[in-house]
Amino acid sequence: MRPVDKSLFQGNKQSYIPYGDAKDDLIKAIGGFCSYCERQGFRSALAVEHIQDKKSFPALELEWSNFLLSCTSCNSIKDTKAITDTLLPDRDNTYDVFMYLNDGFIQVKPDLDNDLKDKARALINLAGLDRVPSKRGYSGNDTLWLDRKGSWVLANRYLQKYQNKDCDIETIIDLALNNGFWSVWMQVFETYPDVQKELINAFSGTQKKFFQPILTL
Numbered sequence: 001m002r003p004v005d006k007s008l009f010q011g012n013k014q015s016y017i018p019y020g021d022a023k024d025d026l027i028k029a030i031g032g033f034c035s036y037c038e039r040q041g042f043r044s045a046l047a048v049e050h051i052q053d054k055k056s057f058p059a060l061e062l063e064w065s066n067f068l069l070s071c072t073s074c075n076s077i078k079d080t081k082a083i084t085d086t087l088l089p090d091r092d093n094t095y096d097v098f099m100y101l102n103d104g105f106i107q108v109k110p111d112l113d114n115d116l117k118d119k120a121r122a123l124i125n126l127a128g129l130d131r132v133p134s135k136r137g138y139s140g141n142d143t144l145w146l147d148r149k150g151s152w153v154l155a156n157r158y159l160q161k162y163q164n165k166d167c168d169i170e171t172i173i174d175l176a177l178n179n180g181f182w183s184v185w186m187q188v189f190e191t192y193p194d195v196q197k198e199l200i201n202a203f204s205g206t207q208k209k210f211f212q213p214i215l216t217l
């Protein structure tokens with residue numbers, strides 16, 4: 001999951017009335033992607049997401065500091081779940097803790113310490129990121145798993161082209177921006193820091209402090 005930093009965007013508001021008015025500024029700040037599943041979303045497919053849910057924390061309903069973007073699927077799965085003891089993309093390095101597999105699955109990296117593993121697992125559960133057809137409660141209308149698998153296949157196809165010098169970095173970045181799933185592209189190109197660097201820079205609001213070794217290459 002892409003870690004994000006909204007403070008890179010110079011907005012002039014702390015509060016939005018109604019909160020839905022924050023959507024365009026959020027898209028400018030962190031790109032038009034679901035903050036949880038990372039799917040690329042057209043404007044109406046994305047909702048202003050309350051990190052602390054607005055039913056339990058009404059005082060935070062209009063606050064920029066409490067906003068992310070999410071697709072309708074992740075939004076409804078997250079609902080009013082508590083965010084204690086979980087990692088979050090606007091405060092933690094949510095890239096380093098997950099592995100993306102070629103069948104479209106997401107998995108917590110096995111070599112983390114137990115506390116971090118629990119918090120990463122909690123984040124998967126928060127937005128149901130491991131939803132697949134065999135899982136209870138999975139809706140056939142939800143194409144997250146297939147979308148992520150498709151992104152994996154596409155990224156690997158362009159990895160081969162890149163290795164064969166059949167495409168340039170710009171093409172890869174254009175595809176990633178249009179396809180979403182930043183983390184999948186980052187992982188597929190993990191041995192190509194030049195590509196990773198452009199992925200970090202091209203997606204608005206990516207939290208750069210976690211990627212200094214790549215950015216300073």
Ligand SMILES: [Zn+2]
Binds near residue numbers: 035038071074
């Ligand atoms: Zn989503």
